[in-house]
Amino acid sequence: MSEPKPERESLRILAVDPALRNTGYALLQRDGKTITSITYGVIQNPAKLLPSGCLVAIREKLNELIVEFRPTECAIESTIFVQSYRTAITLGAVRGAVLIAAAEHGLPIYDYAPREVKQAAVGKGAADKTQVAFMMRSILRLRETPPPDAADALAVGLAHLQASSAGLATNRDRQRA
Template structure:
């Protein structure tokens, strides 16, 4: 299975393309779609959508896995993250792809074994699990972790732990 995983944000959207199953996975591509601060929010959202659309066209994933809504203390941050998530969902829906979402704690639990793991721990484990030569940037590492969590969810023994949602 080929998965496009996305850690949505308006300025730094992490993405990962991983192929494999619950037993063996390899990273095809990963990185961060970086949007300049000077770009207005509406254009930044369009750029996120276009960047993801281009990845979908290039790699032809079978599904998209996205980090679910997280709780933040700032209303402004919550609105911004929700808008980036919407841009992600629209890009995937436009391509006719199935979309799955995973709670941040469940992703960390699947990859690190601890739902409260820090970003450095997630990046370290992603690097180790995928045999990467470098530690990915945090946003890319988060996307890689989302993809790994999705593939783990395909294992009937782990699926109930992750409680994936098809949206």
């Protein structure tokens, strides 16, 4: 019988819910068993901005967050199902901008499926955005309900912290997206 892995004392996560126009981000910290939200928000890109400009804006904002808050790891929501190949290509490009920002700072990157994220946040994999936002406010004791995209990023971070404390984040399909 093997001993459970001890939890790391402190872990700071940059969590991202990628999208071209509204990328959600969150920084969460776990100290022992206490999880707190450091900051969260949405990188909003106007409709008139070209996709290439959106990618640059996403990378630049994430770079600023990484420099300011110094996360130790990055967690990102993966893309499982898309309705068209154009959407898949766009989401892939956005994920690329996120991965580059994290990789430039040497952050280990972990990938989580949308169902896993919702399961961690709400307890079921088919939750809607309002349920996720409500639960993030409750679990993290936030003063206000976060915007849906930021709530999704908070949930990505929570999923990662749960997986890392259970020793699951080291599975080879999780590491280095």
